Amino acid sequence: MKIGVQKLRSKLDQLYSAYNRKPYVDPDPLLFLYNYPDVRDREIAGIIASSLAYGRVAMIMQAVSAVLDKMGPDLHGFVVNADPENIAGMFQNFKYRFATGDHLSALIMGLQAVIADYGSLGACFTVDQAGGTDLSEGLARIRTRVLREGDAGHLLADPGKASACKRSHLFLRWMVRKDQVDPGGWSTIPASALTCPVDAHMFKIGHMLGFTKRRSADGICAAQITQGFRRINPADPVKYDFCLTRFGIRDGLDMAELKGFLKDDVYDV
Template sequence: MKLKTSELKTFLDEKVHLYNNPKFIESDPIQVPHQFSKKEDIEIAGFLTATIAWGNRKSIINNANKMMVLLDHAPYEFVTQHQDSDLEALQSFVHRTFNGDDFIQFIKSLQHIYKMHNGLEAVFAKHAEPNSLQQSIHEFKKLFFEIPHLERTKKHVSDPLKKSAAKRINMYLRWMIRNDNAGVDFGIWDSLSPAQLSCPLDVHSGNVARKLGLLKRKQNDAKALAELDANLRKLDPNDPVKYDFALFGLGVFEGF
């Protein structure tokens, strides 16, 4: 399907409008952080939910909700105030290859981020580049694991500088940074702008992007992400990642 740039933009803008609204939340993992109103609760709930966002969407949502129950529905308070004995209850958690040991490590690393580095937003903002947060994700991973940690847990935080498309973290950053009053993304991180975001690239969005001529590279890796980014920025340099809604919706809901 080869459309002229102007036609493609019109087509995708219509799809963004169709999917980027509160109805989208009903079937999407973003509903989990939407249970909270405090900034730190939203960003921690969002980070943990995005971390396990692979596989069946229903099981992602169910397991992310289990995480919130285990954190007493007060993620920020749990992260910053927990005693070691509070962590034992988390041992039972499992989602695919993310288990209780990983969950406990994440809580300890998040505590370190809030106590020593002024929280998640500050860490991602510190190394942000004008048109990319991929360096930020790399630096975030270093800080996240600068405390004693299990080697096995490191695979649950992607590193774009090691060729990963880092789909889940890019999705998380979209949640936190995009603010278009559509009621889906939160837009609670003012120190960063939607222009810096990259599209969460997965099987669905990748396949749709290839069919539309937005992506030629076969693998869904960091190089493919850079190619897709460049093409989406031609359509809207200020908010390229709004097209995630179009690509995802076309792939998942329309079987495009």
């Protein structure tokens, strides 16, 4: 059975109203961004939290907490005043899956260089944006400047490759969108330009909704899923990302329940 855009939007808006609320954030690395009312601190928390956002969510939360706790409440001041030797010593025992203390130290020193050159991560990201909708250039600019200071490994994805860059798009969702869940801060970037962060859950949902038939969650898949949501909500295609991905992450919300709510229809969008 095919049903139209308005019917699907109505269903998704019901899910948004029910689950796009702060009580449903934990466990999610987004939780850490709420501790930083200053955008200069929040963007640093966001890029660190998103860079480690792979693997089991409980382990992600532990890793991000371990890093941010060491950095203290003034993240901007910490990064600006960071000394390479002190940073290396502080994080020498850090290890999270493929990420080592050396990678993390290189990331922090790279962020220091970005801030020295542009004033903030947001300023670096938007310096040549001029209202454009291709956000890959801003991501690449931050990554390129960071890597000049050392080997940050896989912590920052390369938007020039074929991957979905899920963690990068997650970071942008946090910093660009502003609602009950996403704290925002980068107000000059239109939400309409965002790409859906495609993790294992959104990959399944994209197939469920008929937005993609890709066999892997690559960049083409992310673009197809985003386009599907853009037909429903052109101004904010990533609006439903958080509420949909609660299913399969939160206890008591599983994918079978979501599939039942959507009734496994094929949506004519």
